[in-house]
Amino acid sequence: MKVAILQFPGSNCDWDAEHAVKDVLGIPSSRIWHKASLPAETEAVVVPGGFSFGDYLRCGAIARFSPIMDDLKSFASNGGQVLGICNGFQILCESGLLPGALIRNDCLEFRCINQQVAIENSNDRFNPEKCGEQLSLPIAHGEGNYRLKDGDLEKLESNGQVLLRYIGNPNGSINDIAGIRNEEGNVYGMMPHPERAVEPHHPSRDGLPILKAFLEPILTRSSVEISAS
Amino acid sequence: MKVTVFVSPKATVLDPQGAAVEQAMKSLGHQSVGGVRVGKTITFEMEGEDTPEIRTQIDRLCDGLLSNPVIEDYRFEIEAG
Numbered sequence: 001m002k003v004a005i006l007q008f009p010g011s012n013c014d015w016d017a018e019h020a021v022k023d024v025l026g027i028p029s030s031r032i033w034h035k036a037s038l039p040a041e042t043e044a045v046v047v048p049g050g051f052s053f054g055d056y057l058r059c060g061a062i063a064r065f066s067p068i069m070d071d072l073k074s075f076a077s078n079g080g081q082v083l084g085i086c087n088g089f090q091i092l093c094e095s096g097l098l099p100g101a102l103i104r105n106d107c108l109e110f111r112c113i114n115q116q117v118a119i120e121n122s123n124d125r126f127n128p129e130k131c132g133e134q135l136s137l138p139i140a141h142g143e144g145n146y147r148l149k150d151g152d153l154e155k156l157e158s159n160g161q162v163l164l165r166y167i168g169n170p171n172g173s174i175n176d177i178a179g180i181r182n183e184e185g186n187v188y189g190m191m192p193h194p195e196r197a198v199e200p201h202h203p204s205r206d207g208l209p210i211l212k213a214f215l216e217p218i219l220t221r222s223s224v225e226i227s228a229s
Numbered sequence: 230m231k232v233t234v235f236v237s238p239k240a241t242v243l244d245p246q247g248a249a250v251e252q253a254m255k256s257l258g259h260q261s262v263g264g265v266r267v268g269k270t271i272t273f274e275m276e277g278e279d280t281p282e283i284r285t286q287i288d289r290l291c292d293g294l295l296s297n298p299v300i301e302d303y304r305f306e307i308e309a310g
Binding site (some may be wrong): 101104148 | 248294
C-alpha cells in the first residue's frame, strides 16, 4: 500500500479516489478508517470529498479532531504528500495544515458543474507545462468560497501557493482561488474533483494530470506505466 | 450551569447568508435595515461554577471547534444553576 485514502463518517468520494489511484493509475492504495492509524508504509494520503460528520458545525470542523488526524499531521510535518479534495480540502484548512477557510458560496447555491480552471505556475510539479494551461474539472460544493485572514493573501500569492484558479468564478472565492498548496509544497487542497475526471466516459480526463502531478514522487520511484489521457 | 456561545462571521469576512437575508428584508419594504449578519448560537450544560479556569476551558472549546478563528468571532455567556 502506497496511497492511503482516509474515510470519515460521511466521506463519499473515497471509492472514486481509490478507483482513480489504484485502477486507473495503477498505484497500490487502501481506504483507511478515521479511527485507525496511518500505515507505516504510507507514501501519500488523499483526504477525499463528501460530507464528513454531516458537515455539522462547519465543513470539516469535526473531522479535524478524528484520531487519524494526529498521524496525518506527523506525516505532513515529515514531508509526506497530502491531497485534500473538496471536503478533504475543508478538513485540511480546519486542521491548520493549509491556510484559510472555505465559507458558503456567494450565490448560496450548491454548485455541481464542470468547471474550467487555469493552472498556475506553482512549482516544478504543478504548472501549465506539466498539467495543461486550462482544465475542465467537476465541482460539487456549497462551501467553496475560499477566504484568508487579512494580509495572508499577499503571502499566499507571492509564494506561488495558488495551484488552480476558476475561469468564471462559481462561488465568490477570493482571487478566483480553486486550489492551493502549503508553503513547503507537500500539502495540496482543491475544491475540484480530479478523481471524477479520469475515465473515457467521464466529462473529461483532465483529472489525470492533476493526480499524476500530486503522485509524481511515487510514480518516479516505482516507474509505474501510466496510460496517458 | 448553562453556557451560551454566540458565533458570528468576522466583520471583515463576506457573509453571503447575511446579504441574502438583508435583501429579503429590504424587499419586504424595510429599507432602513443594513449590516445584516447571520451567526449561530450553541447552548450546553456544564458542571462547575463561573471561574477563570472554567472560562479558559470554554475558550478552548470555542476556539477551533465551535468557531473557526479565520472567519468567525465568538463570545459566550454563563448562567448559573
